[in-house]
Amino acid sequence: MDHILIGKGERPVHLLGKYGNRHGLIAGATGTGKTVSLLVLAEGFSRMGVPVFMVDVKGDVSGLAMPGRAGENIQQRVAHIGLEGYVNEANPVLFWDVYGRSGHPVRTTISEIGPTLLGRILKLNDTQNGVLEIVFRLSDDQGLLLLDLDDLKALLGLVAEQRQEISSRYGLVNSQSLGAIQRSVLAFEREGGAAFLGEPALELGDLMRTDLSGRGIINILAADQLILRPRLYSSLLLWLLSELFENLPEVGDTDRPRLVLFFDEAHLLFDDAPAVLQQRVEQVVRIIRSKGVGIYFCSQFPDDLPGEILGQLGNRIQHTLHAYTPRDQKAVRSAAQTFAVNPSLDVAAAISQLAVGEALVSTLQEKGIPLPVERTLICPPRCRLGALTHEERAMVRARSPLGSKYDLPVNRESAYEMLNRRALEKAAGEAQAKRAEYDGRSSRGTMLSDLLWGTRRRQGVVETVAKQAARTIGNQIGRKILRGVLGSIFGASRR
Structure with missing residues (x-):
């Protein structure tokens, strides 16, 4: 036909x-x-x-x-x-x-829909759209996949944390525009729009x-x-x-x-x-x-x-x-x-x-x-x-x-998971550094303690000094006692 x-x-x-x-x-x-x-x-x-x-x-x-x-x-x-x-x-x-x-x-990813259409969905103004463009550029430069709303929220959080550094590199990111974008994302998510963004696309x-x-x-x-x-x-x-x-x-x-x-x-x-x-x-x-x-x-x-x-x-x-x-x-x-x-x-x-x-x-x-x-x-x-x-x-x-x-959604590793892993690795690294510092301090404290107080196998400085002092004191007292005894003996014989 x-x-x-x-x-x-x-x-x-x-x-x-x-x-x-x-x-x-x-x-x-x-x-x-x-x-x-x-x-x-x-x-x-x-x-x-x-x-x-x-x-x-x-x-x-x-x-x-x-x-x-x-x-x-x-x-x-x-x-x-x-x-x-x-x-x-x-x-x-x-x-x-x-x-x-x-x-x-029907799904598509945030990367596929792009910043222009996403800005229209989120009802952003020109300034806020400019910030969104920076967010997309940052995701490309750092290899962070933008697939769903969790990814977008995680990347917006990263921009908020590193706002000064990102502003100097990509252009001004003011906190008011960033906050407006985050509020729009939350409103869109509350309306059920998150179902449209994700995989399988x-x-x-x-x-x-x-x-x-x-x-x-x-x-x-x-x-x-x-x-x-x-x-x-x-x-x-x-x-x-x-x-x-x-x-x-x-x-x-x-x-x-x-x-x-x-x-x-x-x-x-x-x-x-x-x-x-x-x-x-x-x-x-x-x-x-x-x-x-x-x-x-x-x-x-x-x-x-x-x-x-x-x-x-x-x-x-x-x-x-x-x-x-x-x-x-x-x-x-x-x-x-x-x-x-x-x-x-x-x-x-x-x-x-x-x-x-x-x-x-x-x-x-x-x-x-x-x-x-x-x-x-x-x-x-x-x-x-x-x-x-x-x-x-x-x-x-x-x-x-x-x-x-x-019919079943797929959630593969993307910006949300990658940034969470980075945060966990950073936290683990900081914890390990603190533990090493603590262990170092503890180790130095133990060595000093052993030096001062000794161990089961050897005596410490304090004990050695104490014994020496005791011997010295003992010797001095002993000599005084000896001199006193001998003096009394020899004095009696002279009489």
Whole structure:
């Protein structure tokens, strides 16, 4: 299969596989059918043999893992569109979850995520980001691996202890910025973000798998909790884009993409993003298609994305926009201007009149020429419309071949362990030096004691002097006594 049937307007509307890497946009108000369009494209790419990565914000994308039910409404739509060979079927699915609850854990190391994205996650200002850059440079220079939060906290502690020396070598590290970083790390850890940083880190090859029948595996990231932490969510997606951009080789134009990414709530990628990050996303989106990767953004309004990004999106599916407020009316006008003109269709008026399940669609056709926008009835997906139960999700996860690789964390020796070992070795060395000093003093004291007081085998100085003194005193007294006795004898004889 070299194309995906999206739906039918005045004619069938297809997305050609060879232009699937030209990126796309799925937009529309809540409840207008964006999820159905996501499911149709994901199933189509999977049947084409293209692996898919999707973000599941509300939980309803998980239905891809189970076959649907062809109710009366679906049968009518199938008949109207003229779908041939339509059958309800499940898709090969792998579930992922940063927190490891609803799927295999998604992890990366602090070294891989880098100081720029880590600073965004921790909500650091420019000065604090500069200190974080020094921390990363110090880890490189001293061969200290930064893998998880324990490593980062240990290295921050080292910087605090040696702040003066590090400041003189790498640049000023003030205690206020260092303390702010440490507090941000603790807050991030308390929110459960530590689960994202560690090993085993996600290998990109595991997102680019096919099953035994050749169908592309659909990787679904559970984001119902992750979306509550917008900075972590956007940083995860930015990291994934950067990793793909840096590691995948150039492939040029191919018959189909190597991987397709669907990013829901796409505006979070750009909200409050520093200029350097926004430029990075724009660069990746422009160039990553040459690596065979297609990116499809999903958001309510087209202008949620920067103009530089919108200009790179060749495939468009626009669901209803309600023009109730000036903001909505501006969004309608902006959306209408992004489509290839169809003389028979008033795009601005049609955007506000679309029924649920209808969309304005324009895709790239032969030679990359945009199809004039069509008011299209979207095909029904073959999978279930709705979320899986916990039991069904657990059953799908139990069949995964990647559980043994990712489900259990690994904690190999890194900065935390190395610095602890250094501290223990230093403490042991200091203790040994003190013991040697004490032993030296004790040894000198023992020698002096033996000299003064003697041992069992020889007498000491004190005893020798005492005996000598005693002998001397004894001799003196003896002589006096002798002289007295002799004197008395000789005196008596003279008389």
